Amino acid sequence: MPQDLMRFSVAMPEELLMRFDELVARRGLAKNRSEVVRDLVREALVEDECATPGRIVMGTLTIVYDHHAADLQDKLHSIQHDFFENIVSTLHVHLDAHSCLEVIVLKGETGLVQGVANKILGTKGVKTGRLVLTTTGEHI
Amino acid sequence: MPQDLMRFSVAMPEELLMRFDELVARRGLAKNRSEVVRDLVREALVEDECATPGRIVMGTLTIVYDHHAADLQDKLHSIQHDFFENIVSTLHVHLDAHSCLEVIVLKGETGLVQGVANKILGTKGVKTGRLVLTTTGEHI
Amino acid sequence: MPQDLMRFSVAMPEELLMRFDELVARRGLAKNRSEVVRDLVREALVEDECATPGRIVMGTLTIVYDHHAADLQDKLHSIQHDFFENIVSTLHVHLDAHSCLEVIVLKGETGLVQGVANKILGTKGVKTGRLVLTTTGEHI
Amino acid sequence: MPQDLMRFSVAMPEELLMRFDELVARRGLAKNRSEVVRDLVREALVEDECATPGRIVMGTLTIVYDHHAADLQDKLHSIQHDFFENIVSTLHVHLDAHSCLEVIVLKGETGLVQGVANKILGTKGVKTGRLVLTTTGEHI
Numbered sequence A, B, C, D: 001m002p003q004d005l006m007r008f009s010v011a012m013p014e015e016l017l018m019r020f021d022e023l024v025a026r027r028g029l030a031k032n033r034s035e036v037v038r039d040l041v042r043e044a045l046v047e048d049e050c051a052t053p054g055r056i057v058m059g060t061l062t063i064v065y066d067h068h069a070a071d072l073q074d075k076l077h078s079i080q081h082d083f084f085e086n087i088v089s090t091l092h093v094h095l096d097a098h099s100c101l102e103v104i105v106l107k108g109e110t111g112l113v114q115g116v117a118n119k120i121l122g123t124k125g126v127k128t129g130r131l132v133l134t135t136t137g138e139h140i
Helices: A014-026 A033-051 A072-082 A110-121 B014-026 B033-051 B072-082 B110-121 C014-026 C033-051 C072-082 C110-121 D014-026 D033-051 D072-082 D110-121
Strands: A005-013 A056-066 A087-094 A099-109 A126-134 B005-013 B056-066 B087-094 B099-109 B126-134 C005-013 C056-066 C087-094 C099-109 C126-134 D005-013 D056-066 D087-094 D099-109 D126-134
Touching (some): A005 A014, A014 D033, A033 A126, A056 B126, A099 A110, A110 A126, A126 B056, B005 C014, B005 C033, B014 B033, B014 C033, B033 C005, B033 C014, B056 B072, C005 C014, C033 C126, C056 C072, C056 D056, C056 D126, C072 C110, C087 D087, C087 D099, C099 C110, C110 C126, C126 D056, D014 D033, D072 D110, D110 D126
Antiparallel strands (some): A005 D005, A056 A099, A056 A126, B005 C005, B056 B099, B056 B126, C056 C126, D056 D099, D087 D099
16 A cells, blocks of 8 residues: 655746745645645645546535424435435534534535535525535545 | 514516526425525625634534554644644544545634644645535524 | 516524624625625526536636747637637736736636636646636526 | 746655646646646645735636616726726626626735725626636746
């Protein structure tokens, strides 16, 4: 699993390189130029991947809902069971006497993950929510 | 907790209303105009809230990392313990032999949540990640 | 062209309505609840429209480039002539001795507009750029 | 103005390098690894710059409005004259019998550019709009 590292050289105008070095510094103490280039490449690959229909991606859907809303938890459970193959795991936080935050981790084809997320977001009583897509980590 | 509902009337050109009704239909079977207006208002409020320094918000940070990277888990744990007051909970998924997905739920002032997220994203070995901010659910 | 206004009523919990009224106030002095609901509905419709393949949309592509880069202006002109049916107009600003900002207004099917934008963004010498999609204004 | 090019070497696992080369290919025929690394670095710098209060940035605000709305053009002109120092130029497109698209190029401190944009977006009759921030092109 420690893969062979390949090397290539990058040419950059002096001024851009100076500003890049400031960016490297802002990104954290332990990081060097190579590391930040790899980060930027991975970000671009993940963005492309998540925009491509047919790719298998991970999604995390963060929703806030009122747990007093009639039948809401039943409905959310029933959606999650309908798509149990795409729902990896769920994390629940009690925000206050009324509100819950739930993070639902999804896995599947881009369009399917978005479809399941929309079904959940469209459920009456879900106050707000947002889906983030990311990579399954393969080849990255 | 079932709050008093207030009513107000909205005027809309006929064509826009027709397109709104299509949007209501797309947002889910059980939803009506009132419900979708409330959704849109909440989305706008949450967006404003998350862009305002000083507000207490929830954050979910999704990261993908290689669990073979030297000391990475120790470093991630140590950051999380430094900010234990802002880290509510963590969900972990084993993606494959190398990669892990972790969702870290944060709570705190907008800038602080972003700062902690950047510290985690800046750790060597974290391959990619994204932060989503949302509401604590109060008054929404 | 002054269309008939239709009316419908919206129910909202008192607390949410108070926060909505603050939002209305922030959106500008002359705006009232109806106006802001229409804004939010239009934003949601435009977002949906721009995410739907096959729809005719407007795009504005903002690029920054170095006008000393060899042949760059020739290449940009040649792309724009290849797609003259989709390129409505162009605005040019001289930023300093080296850099130019150009805004290119595009019209066409979502995917085509994105394709033309990517071609321009992929031209050697274009330093950075961003595409924004919006509505053609019909039925909105 | 042809600046001295500096060189540095980047280490990358073989698999990631293969996927990076696919990305380089997708970004346009004439591009090589160095060029795409510079693009990614510039994108990251521009994003940071635009998120930093106090920086001088360029903005392009794209709005769609109904030119029959009472006094709208007068109001838009009056805002633009109030901030004439920050409004570089304007491009106008007649979309159909009712709708206009206008692109307003702004220059100034991040917060000021956003403030002027919000004033314009908050004007009654502006149907929808979006602001994009980018660099002035210096040191990039």
